[in-house]
Amino acid sequence: MTAITAGAVKALREKTGLPMMECKKALTESSGDEEKAILWLRENGKVKQLNRTDRTTEFGRVGIYTDGEKGAMVEFKCESAPVTQLEEFIALADDLAKVYAETPSVTSAEELLAQPSTIKPGSTLGDLKDDMFNRIREVFNVGRMVRVEGATGGYSHNSSTVSGVLVEVEGNNAEAVKDVAMHIAAMSPSVLSKDDIDAALVEKERSILKAAAMNEDSSKPENIIDKMVEGRLRNFYAQVALLEQPFVKEPKQTVSKYAEENGVKIKSFTHWVIGDDAAPSEEASEG
Template identity: 55%
Template sequence: MSQVSAAAVKAFRVRTGLPLMDCKNALQEAGGDEEKAFELLRKKGKDMLDKRADRETAFGRFGMYMGQDKSSGAMVELLCESAPVTTNEGFVQLANDLAQQLATGPGASTPEELLSQPSPSDPSKTLGDQKDELFNKIREVFNVGRLVRVDNTCGGYQHNAGTVAGVLISVEGGSDEAAKDVSMHIAAMRPSALSVDELDADEVAKEREVLRTAAIAEGKPEAIVDKMVEGRMRNYYAEKVLLEQSFVKEESQTVGEYAKDKGMTVKGYTHWILGEA
């Protein structure tokens, strides 16, 4: 096995970010050829990843791409094995690169399709290459979960303490701050639908029938039962519907009223809890 200089090993370690002895052994095995050594490390990393592929990935974060200055937005779920890795600089970069490429590239319907595309932070490699290189450095399995792209101006918010949640909202007008405020509200209050019209019709009918039965059981006159039911349905909508909910930062306003005051129309939203389908 060839001997290599300490300087060569140090330079190779800076390039790969891998442990010193791994770099030294690879260079020696490759006869000092850095490119060959790099490929040897990649192959060993791939073999190790294949052996660990079934490990549980219960932690992670959401990569996000959004803003008033952008014509599209995206959110991507990136999962890992342990909590400390979720704040690793390379892990955060990978998550955000995934989201940026999804929003600005040709699009993707599966994680595999997205991983085959170039990385925004280093177009010389694919996102899959970037993911594999990060595995070699950290030695944890990473899995790309859900992904969504919105071809419209977007805002959003990510909550990383306790329950990890990500919110991406499609908006017209307003500001990044207003969009973030509404996204934070969604993360906290978990509405079921954007508007009354988007609620599940069967669930609405079931709730109306429950309220009607209860009103009749209370002995209310038939003539006013329907009016009572509709009055109580407003409370139901205020609980379930985003635009009808009391805004968490100013309870005297609904979310719809807050958005209107900010010159913003909320067109839709995606709210994910990490690991939940």
């Protein structure tokens, strides 16, 4: 039997976009010959995207699943905006999230696609993805994935900006948690609390505010200037820290206060925007 090298499997996977095990099986069936392996895959209905590495998936949807005890969020990407509105695309994005939430052993997109679908018995998630490619002729990719063990809530925004939010909490108030998730989608905080902001960044802002306050009135005692600065820092905190932000539905109270009044403690959040995955994803949690 011809030995199948990891390099050969990788090369075939890059050409076909298929899972590693599918590529290894094809090479094994073809005695290691790549062209014969591709032919074998085509004859068995497996090859879906030969020579399509130049095609980008800049659009997509964020599938979200929560059940009160756990939650997950999966980014499912495609080539064009209209496809994101198809019922089958939406259903598969949500199914990816559900299966990921319910299968802790899964650690990669490849492993996730190999799992059975919950919306079409007898088919894997990868089968559904491949079937869509065959009919729609667009490349589909699974992007970022996150799973949370514990009470969660989520929100998917699919208007001019497509984004998804998953919030981990303590407490049981689904409506309040969804409100917080919607706030995150609208206001894009970077961190959970002001304590999570980089100390050097805070000191830099403090110095700028102090210089500005002294220029306004240099006759004020330094302790008064310092109090003014600390007061103004609250506006800075509210720009980046979720718990310090005025709640969008009731700006007179902070998100922290809103959550507290509704029996919820926010532990962490993840916020993704489709198209920003070149930058680090926003994942904020308790320090």
